[in-house]
Amino acid sequence: MCAAILRNSIKCINFRINTTALTKSNFCTSAVRGNWRHKDSVNVEQYLLKLDNLPEHYQLIYRAPLENYVTWTKNVSTGTVTVIGLVAGWQLASTMSFMNIARKIDISMLVSNETDLYYFAAGFVLINLAIRAFVAKYPLRIYKSADKYVAVYGSQMPVGTVKHYFERGQIAEYRNVLNPWSHIMFMLGRRSSMLLIDYFKTPSEFHQLFQEKRT
Template identity: 35%
Template sequence: MLSYRVASLAQSRVLNLVKRPALWPARAIFTNPPMNARDVTKREKYFLQKDDIPLGFAIIYRAPMEYYLSACNMATSFSFLALVGMSAFSFLEDFRSVMAPFQMEYATLTTNENDLLVFVGFFVLVNVIIRIVINRYPLRIYRREKQYIAVFEGQIPLRKRMLKFHRGNVVAVPPSGILPWQDARYKINGNKVLLLIEYFRSPSELNIMLKS
């Protein structure tokens, strides 16, 4: 009987503690948002304004090395201009009378006209390859439902080139040639582009883009 009364008393005490209001109000627990959530939003607004994209579009693809590509674009453009200027000067002054440029202390970079032609040809080839990669490398892609806008480096330095297309206009290209990123080659309305899946907002964005 005594044990029963003790158990009943303990149970009533516990119920009273549960029903009694807390002396201190419960502290609200807040979960922190992602560290870069605000920065990402500001960054997206920055690119939308920079690229002059219409309202309703959202960025789904952003590739790195934009400033590197801009520098390469300027370097190749000035290189072609310099080459055209040298060619015009050589044509006017008679090619055979022009001394080979770029002399070193004990030897010359080009010892005769054939070496100069080989050097110029290799120089042009490297610049052409760089320009091909720049023209096929989208910096950003925006989407609004089934509409897309891809932003590339322009043919003129410090300018951007826009490519508008719709869902289903993107087609994968079989690997071929010697250029890198063979598995990332696609065609958009006949224009060859390089799309690296790791730079999409999510891998599903590429699959959605490929759907007809």
């Protein structure tokens, strides 16, 4: 599910960043790019600063797309796994088994064998774990203040955000052949993150992340 969302949102981002030749990189343009930098962008930025509880001297330089979809997917998957967990807990705490509950429901349209429900339950749990990993690596916004940066991620809870602080120069490519998103993975400090380069305020803001900290 997460991979499908990313594929639809970053069709034009299919290259690997060369950190030694950033100034020569060609950045693709997108019809969606810069939608948040409209005539009321100052008001939007102030609203987001208050939403993320950051001082006014921070400046918004990156805003990822699909925030609402990511939140919705996370909450729906969490609700599904919660229901499965409650049913499993009820089964352990009572004499009624999971199969007895299933027999009271017409499941012939879903599975041909009652035991397949266990595979469905395990699949939902694995999908939820994958979504959780995606949320933890998908910064919604990045702000800067001089050489200091803060990345804002969605919380693993139904609401709220998590902040990660790092400084200029504390970024590197994160290569992993097993990761389907390795071409957009970077280490921000000690946290691996997905950066959709097309959604920085300007290309220079991305370049500056790799520059040495000013003394």
